[in-house]
Every structure is written in C-alpha cells, then in structure tokens.
Amino acid sequence: MASIPIASSGQSWIVDAATQHPEVVLTLASFAVTKLAYVRVTKAFREVYMREAGVDVRFRLTFAASGVQARAVIDGLPADIVALALPLDLDKIVSAGLISPSWRDAYPSKSIVCETTVAFVVRNGNPKNIRTWDDLTRPGVEVVLANPKTAGVARWIFLALWGAKMKQGAAASLAYVTKVFENVVVQPRDAREASDVFYKQKVGDVLLTYENEVILTNEVYGDKALPYLVPSYNIRIECPLALVDKVVQARGPDVQKAAEAFCSFLFTAPAQVEFAKLGFRVNPRTCKEVAVQQTGLPPATLWQVDKELGGWAAAQARFFDAGAILDDIQSSVGKMRAAMREAAAVAARNR
Structure with a gap:
C-alpha cells in the first residue's frame, strides 16, 4: 500500500x-x-x-x-x-x-x-503523588493540557474538570477549575502537541489528555512510556x-x-x-x-454532556463562547499572574 x-x-x-x-x-x-x-x-x-x-x-x-x-x-x-x-x-x-x-x-x-475518557499522565514514580482531581490544584503541581480555544480534547477536559465538582454546585466547579488553570503551565494547540510537550520536552508534572492518546503514545515511546491513571468519576468523551x-x-x-x-x-x-x-x-x-x-x-x-449539561450547544454557549466561563477563568488567572509578577518585581527592587 x-x-x-x-x-x-x-x-x-x-x-x-x-x-x-x-x-x-x-x-x-x-x-x-x-x-x-x-x-x-x-x-x-x-x-x-x-x-x-x-x-x-x-x-x-x-x-x-x-x-x-x-x-x-x-x-x-x-x-x-x-x-x-x-x-x-x-x-x-x-x-x-x-x-x-x-x-x-x-x-x-x-x-x-x-x-474515550480523560487520563492523567504523570512522571515515573509519580513524585507529586497526583491521584485525584483535587491533586491538580495543589501548589507546585504543573499541569499541561491543550488549549480549549483550539482543541476539542481540551473542551472535553475542561468539562471533565467542571464535572469533578458538579454535584457541589456551579460555584464549587468554577472555583475548582480556576485553581486548576492557575497551575497550567502550557496549552498546546491539540492533543498530539500536548503529548509532545510532556513526553519530549519534559514540561510539567501531569498531562491531561484522552485515555486512548496515552495508550498510543506509550506504545510509541516503548521503554520510555509514562504511567497514567483514570479518575474513577469521569466524562464520557x-x-x-x-x-x-x-x-x-x-x-x-x-x-x-x-x-x-x-x-x-x-x-x-x-x-x-x-x-x-x-x-x-x-x-x-x-x-x-x-x-x-x-x-x-x-x-x-x-457521565454524559447531554444528560448533565444539556448537550454541546448549551455547553458551548455557557463555557466556550466569547465572554463565557472559560474567558472569565483565563482573565482571572491572567490578572493573578500579572499581580504576582508585579509583586516579585517590587520585591526585587526593594532588596
């Protein structure tokens, strides 16, 4: 052929x-x-x-x-x-x-x-002991996931993150996802690029991606394959x-x-x-x-988007359209990081 x-x-x-x-x-x-x-x-x-x-x-x-x-x-x-x-x-x-x-x-x-569903890929030995959704928010945990603005996988992952706290209400989900995004260090264009950043460039402590993408990537990397886990409460992709x-x-x-x-x-x-x-x-x-x-x-x-969030049209409007929840979260995280940079600059000048 x-x-x-x-x-x-x-x-x-x-x-x-x-x-x-x-x-x-x-x-x-x-x-x-x-x-x-x-x-x-x-x-x-x-x-x-x-x-x-x-x-x-x-x-x-x-x-x-x-x-x-x-x-x-x-x-x-x-x-x-x-x-x-x-x-x-x-x-x-x-x-x-x-x-x-x-x-x-x-x-x-x-x-x-x-x-498929969402998987966490971690470093050998899982040095940050990342095992649950909550672990993604711990200080010092560096998260890699694709950009929800460009990648379907990242929108699924965003909704999986939202769903992790969904039973506690929208306010809990918003606070949780915002904390996770505070730990995101890079957002590649798609799932394959995210895998390359994590595996080849060795950026981050945990990669969020499709379960099937992890399995295939680990086959490609052979003896350099990385461990992964699948949270027990998860999204049906x-x-x-x-x-x-x-x-x-x-x-x-x-x-x-x-x-x-x-x-x-x-x-x-x-x-x-x-x-x-x-x-x-x-x-x-x-x-x-x-x-x-x-x-x-x-x-x-x-869990399914159709049943829990009213389908993809509703999810798109609520989370991903211009000015929706994703934009609010990214704006909030951007302001937080800008404030941290300013504080660090002030501290450096006062030394």
Whole structure:
C-alpha cells in the first residue's frame, strides 16, 4: 500500500494500491489522535467491500484539530465523511447546509463511533503523588493540557474538570477549575502537541489528555512510556461521525453507496476491534460483542454532556463562547499572574 501526500487541511494521506477493479475514492476528515485507527479501519473496509461489492475503495485521509476540520469542510474541503472530536463541530457543518440535521439518527449510538475518557499522565514514580482531581490544584503541581480555544480534547477536559465538582454546585466547579488553570503551565494547540510537550520536552508534572492518546503514545515511546491513571468519576468523551450528504450526493450513487457502507462498517465488530486495540472504549450499545471482550482499561463511572449539561450547544454557549466561563477563568488567572509578577518585581527592587 502506497501513501501519497495530498494538499488539504492538516496532514493527509491517500490509502492506495494498483487496481484493475471499478474504484471509488472517498475522503475522510478526522482529528489528530484517530489517525492510526482510521488507517487500519479503512484498510479492513477496503478488503471487505472489494470482496462483497467488487469495487475498490481508496481513501484520502486528512487529520487536523476537530474545529479546523469543520471549518475546512465548510470552506470547501470535499470530504465525503467527517469523524470529529465534538458533536458541535458536526452541527456547524449542518448549519452550513452540508450535513443532514438528522445525522445522529443515521447510525447506532447516535452516530458515536468511538469513545474515550480523560487520563492523567504523570512522571515515573509519580513524585507529586497526583491521584485525584483535587491533586491538580495543589501548589507546585504543573499541569499541561491543550488549549480549549483550539482543541476539542481540551473542551472535553475542561468539562471533565467542571464535572469533578458538579454535584457541589456551579460555584464549587468554577472555583475548582480556576485553581486548576492557575497551575497550567502550557496549552498546546491539540492533543498530539500536548503529548509532545510532556513526553519530549519534559514540561510539567501531569498531562491531561484522552485515555486512548496515552495508550498510543506509550506504545510509541516503548521503554520510555509514562504511567497514567483514570479518575474513577469521569466524562464520557464521544467521537461522532457523519456523511457529508451534499458532497456525497453530488458525486453520484456509487460514491454514496460506498460511503454509507463504510460508515455502517465502522459500527461492526471488525472495525470496533481496531478502535479497542488503540485504547478507545467500546460502548455495548455500539458493539456488545467487542465491548464484553474489552478488558484492561481502568473502571470508571462516566457521565454524559447531554444528560448533565444539556448537550454541546448549551455547553458551548455557557463555557466556550466569547465572554463565557472559560474567558472569565483565563482573565482571572491572567490578572493573578500579572499581580504576582508585579509583586516579585517590587520585591526585587526593594532588596
């Protein structure tokens, strides 16, 4: 199989090989940490569809931050399928008239193709003894997480932090998340960059990221892998998928048939096994056969944004829009740090 770069948003590949059969080319746009999963799953689907339909399906795969991909599709990236980090990003494409408003009803589990949760990666020996959500607020603990303004993973993490104190009320959640952000030392652009900062540059005491990203990164680093833990009360991170209906329909029935078949294939055992191998959690509602066989992941009680926060549209408006809670927290932390710098400067002048 040859990998040929193409011009597109983020990094892209064509999964390709010589063929003498009728062929269809599908473009799949996804977010950074799903790269290996979709390389494997598209290869498996290609073999199945060739055998069952006699058509060779080639894939152009493009990976970037979820919000970047949504904007690229809206601006003209000819993706046939999008698999993004946030349901809200798919809804933005719906608003542009490219995806059916009923996309959640097209496939099992409201079209959530894979799931994960939040993990803490720590240094060898866990010298800061970071084990719970509360430990993130201790003085001297340096936290690394991606920027919620640019990364879907960071918005999920922000909500996980909020949820850690949610049962105590909004005031408790606000105070807690503000304290965590006071300990944040760097906010990279996305989950993959955050891992690079923590693993390669050795910045920080704890990295907050996707559980599956930790598992994959540790495989890459081998004997330099780092320990991680999953808080027992945590958020269910849901990764949705949809056909870009307007694009697919314009390309004709052969493309539409192949694209629909691929989306359906993602919810079958052969595809879900590949997600499970890479550390994603398989929901029994999606594929019970694989879910009951999945062992080794830390047990956790996972809460859902739809049930606890009224869905992603409500969460976006409350937490992430301009002037919302995230901006208030970052402004508060910025003022605190400015005051600390001024106090240090005054102390230095008075020595």
